[in-house]
Amino acid sequence: MTGFLTFHGTLLCADRATGALVHRPAMALGDDVEPVKLSQPVEMFRTSFDHYVRHQPLFISISERSSRLGDVAIVASSDPRCVEMTRDGAHLRADFDGTIVSQSGADEQTRFLPISDAELDVLRFIASNDWVVRSSGKIVPRAAVSLGQWFGLRFDSLQVDLRYHLPLDLSQCRFGSRCFKMRGESSKSVFIGR
Numbered sequence: 001m002t003g004f005l006t007f008h009g010t011l012l013c014a015d016r017a018t019g020a021l022v023h024r025p026a027m028a029l030g031d032d033v034e035p036v037k038l039s040q041p042v043e044m045f046r047t048s049f050d051h052y053v054r055h056q057p058l059f060i061s062i063s064e065r066s067s068r069l070g071d072v073a074i075v076a077s078s079d080p081r082c083v084e085m086t087r088d089g090a091h092l093r094a095d096f097d098g099t100i101v102s103q104s105g106a107d108e109q110t111r112f113l114p115i116s117d118a119e120l121d122v123l124r125f126i127a128s129n130d131w132v133v134r135s136s137g138k139i140v141p142r143a144a145v146s147l148g149q150w151f152g153l154r155f156d157s158l159q160v161d162l163r164y165h166l167p168l169d170l171s172q173c174r175f176g177s178r179c180f181k182m183r184g185e186s187s188k189s190v191f192i193g194r
Contacts, residue, residue: 001117005026006094007109007150010026012036021036090102091104130142133155
């Protein structure tokens with residue numbers, strides 16, 4: 001199953017009462033919304049970077065007709081790590097007030113980052129714990145861990161762009177799932193849960 005993070009670090013959802021598309025904080029969804037999920041695997045929406053040496057462009061064009069999305073086309077974005085959604089020729093945009101609106105052109109807020117259920121579970125785990133940044137020894141309390149604009153995973157003042165780090169690399173962890181390393185970072189940037 002594939003869900004979608006918005007530019008704001010929120011999750012694309014549907015209002016249960018009206019069916020309208022909205023976006024809400026991914027870490028604490030209310031009962032009034034349901035995440036929009038597609039049955040296609042998240043890998044279908046991801047660009048292959050061939051071990052970060054060569055970029056393989058993403059060629060997708062999916063017409064999804066579901067009760068939650070309506071008649072929406074999902075297409076590759078100018079940002080190769082994201083997708084865009086269109087309906088009747090207009091781009092869907094995650095507005096600042098939590099609504100999804102249509103607009104004629106594409107911009108940062110019309111981009112959606114595909115995310116799997118497992119990746120979302122890891123992000124929720126990360127946001128529900130305190131962390132120590134190994135390079136500085138700084139303790140980052142769970143209240144300072146959040147998702148934000150530009151697809152950012154924030155640890156207090158440090159922001160990590162999830163477009164470049166999904167899927168999260170848990171292979172370097174000696175302490176099970178309470179440790180992770182951001183892709184392309186040195187071993188000094190490993191975060192350890194307390």
